[in-house]
Amino acid sequence: xxxxxxxxxxxxxxxxxxxxxxxxxxxxxxxxxxxxxxxxxxxxxxxxxxxxxxxxxxxxxxxxxxxxxxxxxxxxxxxxxxxxxxxxxxxxxxxxxxxxxxxxxxxxxxxxxxxxxxxxxxxxxxxxxxxxxxxxxxxxxxxxxxxxxxxxxxxxxxxxxxxxxxxxxxxxxxxxxxxxxxxxxxxxxxxxxxxxxxxxxxxxxxxxxxxxxxxxxxxxxxxxxxxxxxxxxxxxxxxxxxxxxxxxxxxxxxxxxxxxxxxxxxxxxxxxxxxxxxxxxx
Numbered sequence: 001x002x003x004x005x006x007x008x009x010x011x012x013x014x015x016x017x018x019x020x021x022x023x024x025x026x027x028x029x030x031x032x033x034x035x036x037x038x039x040x041x042x043x044x045x046x047x048x049x050x051x052x053x054x055x056x057x058x059x060x061x062x063x064x065x066x067x068x069x070x071x072x073x074x075x076x077x078x079x080x081x082x083x084x085x086x087x088x089x090x091x092x093x094x095x096x097x098x099x100x101x102x103x104x105x106x107x108x109x110x111x112x113x114x115x116x117x118x119x120x121x122x123x124x125x126x127x128x129x130x131x132x133x134x135x136x137x138x139x140x141x142x143x144x145x146x147x148x149x150x151x152x153x154x155x156x157x158x159x160x161x162x163x164x165x166x167x168x169x170x171x172x173x174x175x176x177x178x179x180x181x182x183x184x185x186x187x188x189x190x191x192x193x194x195x196x197x198x199x200x201x202x203x204x205x206x207x208x209x210x211x212x213x214x215x216x217x218x219x220x221x222x223x224x225x226x227x228x229x230x231x232x233x234x235x236x237x238x239x240x241x242x243x244x245x246x247x248x249x250x251x252x253x254x255x256x257x258x259x260x261x262x263x264x265x266x267x268x269x270x271x272x273x274x275x276x277x278x279x280x281x282x
Contacts (some may be wrong), residue, residue, distance in 0.1 A: 037207025
């Protein structure tokens with residue numbers, strides 16, 4: 001239930017991100033205001049044990065925040081270049097990245113279905129780069145940025161698995177550190193932008209409904225059922241986002257990109273099947 005709630009709320013994140021980008025706001029400023037708002041919402045959930053646990057886990061918090069910052073930034077850049085539907089589809093190859101991480105760092109065996117899932121993930125990314133687009137260079141750049149975001153997100157999920165801190169407190173820390181980072185980058189870049197009244201309500205929804213809510217439910221799901229199961233249950237998100245991109249921004253996928261989306265859906269379905277046969281690749 002927590003993973004499903006997270007995916008439903010996350011599906012609206014690309015929509016409000018794109019709405020902010022079309023106003024002319026830079027990715028750094030957008031992310032600063034998003035995480036500032038999320039941090040303000042998260043403060044009210046801190047408990048008396050927060051600072052004690054912060055002293056114990058601050059290194060791990062900084063590390064997962066770093067991965068989250070990479071994922072957030074490169075996803076926004078990708079969405080700006082190739083649209084929310086295609087960028088979220090590439091981002092959701094991260095379950096295959098998690099399979100690789102589990103194999104390399106935990107020395108777990110790769111099952112038959114996971115092996116095919118990885119191959120389908122590679123195929124889907126290749127097909128996503130074959131779409132009709134105004135510029136092949138921009139399309140390729142956007143896909144590469146989304147892949148970087150996918151790796152960052154997989155590392156973030158992997159890192160949130162074991163924390164003493166409560167999910168909302170960890171969510172606050174990640175959002176606060178991300179907000180500080182993007183405040184520095186936008187400030188030193190000389191293009192710091194303030195919110196207009198028209199942007200304010202979109203930013204409030206982006207910070208609360210699309211950030212603090214899904215992050216909380218996602219971390220809670222990871223801590224209860226693990227990284228892989230949570231990631232796979234949340235796999236409905238790309239379908240929602242592709243539909244919302246077509247509905248709100250008239251985004252279209254080419255035939256080859258739809259084929260890639262189908263390959264991605266099969267990958268996610270295979271990953272949810274019971275794991276039996278094991279293939280030791282390393």
